[in-house]
Amino acid sequence: MDCSSWINTSLDLNINPHRLHEEVPKKEVENNFFSLGIKKPSVKEESSGALVEELKRVSAENKKLTEMLTEMCENYNALRSNLMEYLRKNPEKELSSSKKRKSESSNNNNSIPMGVNGNSESSSTDEESCKKLKEEIKTKVSRVYVRTEASDTSLIVKDGYQWRKYGQKVTRDNPSPRAYFKCSFAPSCPVKKKVQRSVDDQSVLVATYEGEHNHPHPSQMDVTTGSNRGVTLGSASLTSSAPTVTLDWTKSKSSTNSESKNIIPKIESPEVPQVLVEQMATSLTKDPNFRAALVAAISGKMLHNN
DNA sequence: CGCATTTGACCTGCGC
C-alpha cells in the first residue's frame, strides 16, 4: 500500500508538525485562516501587500510540510513493509515472544506499534507492549486523542455515538480520573469506551474504544448512503490496526459554535486512508449546519475586524 | 417522573 495514495499531500493545510502537541494560539490560527484567501472588504494596499507576503510564506511552509509528509510516509511504508515481512516470517508466536528475545524485539515492537498507535505509553516494557498489542488485536482496541480546553474538566468525547457512563476511577499511573462508558445506542452493543486525560498534556483526552459496534453509526441512520463514513470517528471505522486520530475541539470552539460533528479532525496517523479524509471533507462541506456555522464565523470575524 | 450521572462498594485478575 502506498501511503502517498492515502494522503493527498497537496492539501492546503497550514499545519506545523512541530506544534502538533502544543496549544496553538487561537489568534494565530485565525490570522492564518483569514490570510488564506479571504479578504476584508476595506483592505488597504499595505495590508494586502502584507497578506500577499503572508500567503507566500504560508505557501512555502506548506510546500516544506508537504515534502516532510511525503518523506514521513515513505519512512512509514518502509517500516510497515519490514513489519509485514517480519510477521510473515514469524507468525503469531512473535507477538507473545519470550523474555529471551527482549532486547531483539524491543526495536521492532517499539517503532512500529508506537508509530501506528501514537500513544504515550512509551515507558511500558516490551513484555507489556506485546501483551497490550495482543489484547488490542483481540478486542479491537483503538485510541482517539482529543484536544480540549485544559480548563474543561468534563471527560466527554463526542464521536456521534450515544454513551452511558457507568463508572469513574482514579488510576495509579495518571492523577486524572478515568471515565468508563458503554454504548447505549443499541442495548446489545458490546463497545466500551475509556476516557482519560493524557498524563503528558492535560488538555488532551485519550479515548480508548474496545470492541466493535454491532449497529450503524447514529449519524448514518438518517443518511441514505451507507458510504458516509466521513463522520464516523468511532472504533468501527478506525480499528483496523489501532490507529490514532487527534481531534482538536478547542480550535473549533474558537471559530464556531457549531456542534461537534462539524469538527475537522486532525489526523495524526497516516493509517486513515485518503478516501476517508475526502469523505470527511465532503460530508462536512455538504453539511448545511457546518456551512452556516462557517459563514457565521467568517462574517463575525469580519465584523470584528471592522 | 424518567433517565443519565455520580460514587462508594464489590468483583476479578495478577504479582508477591
Next chain:
DNA sequence: GCGCAGGTCAAATGCG
C-alpha cells in the same frame, strides 16, 4: 493467601 489496582455494579442523586 493477601494486597493492590483496574473494572463493574448499583443505589443515590441531579436534572430536564
